[in-house]
Amino acid sequence: MTRPDARTTLDGVAHSGRSAIADGSGSTSPATDAPSIAAIGLEKTYDSWLPFSPTVEVLDDASLSIHSGELVGIVGENGSGKSTLMQILVGTLEQDAGTVERRGTIGWCPQEPLLYDRLTVRETIHLFAEGYGISSDRRDEQLAWLADRLGYEQYLDTRIDRLSGGNRQKVNPSVALLHDPDVLLLDEPYTGFDWETYLAFWDLTDDLVERGTGIGIISHFVQDRDRFDRIYELQDGILESSTLEDGQRSGVEGEGTSENADYPEQAGGVIDDNGGTEGP
Numbered sequence: 001m002t003r004p005d006a007r008t009t010l011d012g013v014a015h016s017g018r019s020a021i022a023d024g025s026g027s028t029s030p031a032t033d034a035p036s037i038a039a040i041g042l043e044k045t046y047d048s049w050l051p052f053s054p055t056v057e058v059l060d061d062a063s064l065s066i067h068s069g070e071l072v073g074i075v076g077e078n079g080s081g082k083s084t085l086m087q088i089l090v091g092t093l094e095q096d097a098g099t100v101e102r103r104g105t106i107g108w109c110p111q112e113p114l115l116y117d118r119l120t121v122r123e124t125i126h127l128f129a130e131g132y133g134i135s136s137d138r139r140d141e142q143l144a145w146l147a148d149r150l151g152y153e154q155y156l157d158t159r160i161d162r163l164s165g166g167n168r169q170k171v172n173p174s175v176a177l178l179h180d181p182d183v184l185l186l187d188e189p190y191t192g193f194d195w196e197t198y199l200a201f202w203d204l205t206d207d208l209v210e211r212g213t214g215i216g217i218i219s220h221f222v223q224d225r226d227r228f229d230r231i232y233e234l235q236d237g238i239l240e241s242s243t244l245e246d247g248q249r250s251g252v253e254g255e256g257t258s259e260n261a262d263y264p265e266q267a268g269g270v271i272d273d274n275g276g277t278e279g280p
């Protein structure tokens with residue numbers, strides 16, 4: 001993948017970006033330097049429900065931005081607050097202080113799939129398409145594309161509660177991508193994926209970035225770090241950003257991916273919650 005020129009942004013961090021923003025119809029519009037999503041000075045503390053139990057301070061003056069065509073990783077230990085941060089970015093959780101500015105549409109893939117057990121995969125997609133206000137032609141086109149890219153065509157008429165965990169997990173990002181959002185926020189999206197689907201996921205991600213989608217991914221997977229343009233690390237409430245030098249980011253084909261000898265998935269396991277493997 002050709003990396004565009006680095007530009008300096010609102011947060012003062014050099015980032016990669018595309019020269020155009022996809023508008024969801026296949027056409028493009030001129031890019032601006034404004035981030036697709038920008039959070040500044042976020043504070044979040046969970047109050048304790050129990051007397052004498054401590055409150056949990058999760059975010060302390062956290063700032064983050066994601067631009068069009070940028071792939072951003074969010075990393076940190078279990079319980080460091082990554083999901084809390086993402087929920088605030090999406091708007092499903094309110095911060096105590098700070099601001100979030102959103103430009104364009106957002107797709108969100110929560111850590112736990114929010115799907116209806118009794119619907120089939122196709123019915124699920126139809127339901128969300130209705131909510132997004134997508135035409136039936138566009139919906140069917142998107143469904144065919146996503147099912148092909150993530151490899152679940154044969155399960156379109158299977159009920160959600162009868163899918164394997166890995167196949168259910170494929171429906172989750174599909175719902176988030178159905179309306180072709182400007183920004184895609186994914187909370188550990190590939191837990192349960194087999195190796196082929198994991199590669200297909202990154203292949204899809206790279207195509208979306210090429211089209212101008214800004215993507216934020218919560219990942220526990222150390223081997224994924226060189227895929228990101230920028231990484232935010234959350235530790236003790238502090239969010240710090242680091243940027244890879246131009247040309248360092250690897251794509252799906254090449255080093256760090258399918259040729260990564262460290263990746264045990266090639267033996268046929270599935271990816272677990274911490275980016276390790278279970279299986280085969």
Ligand SMILES: Nc1ncnc2c1ncn2[C@@H]1O[C@H](COP(=O)(O)OP(=O)(O)OP(=O)(O)O)[C@@H](O)[C@H]1O
Binds near residue numbers: 058079084
């Ligand atoms: N609704 C809540 N009420 C009280 N505390 C909460 C609530 N949600 C999360 N927490 C606490 O806030 C902290 C951050 O949780 P969060 O789920 O954001 O972390 P995380 O980095 O996403 O974790 P993981 O990597 O395990 O998914 C944890 O200590 C968690 O126990």
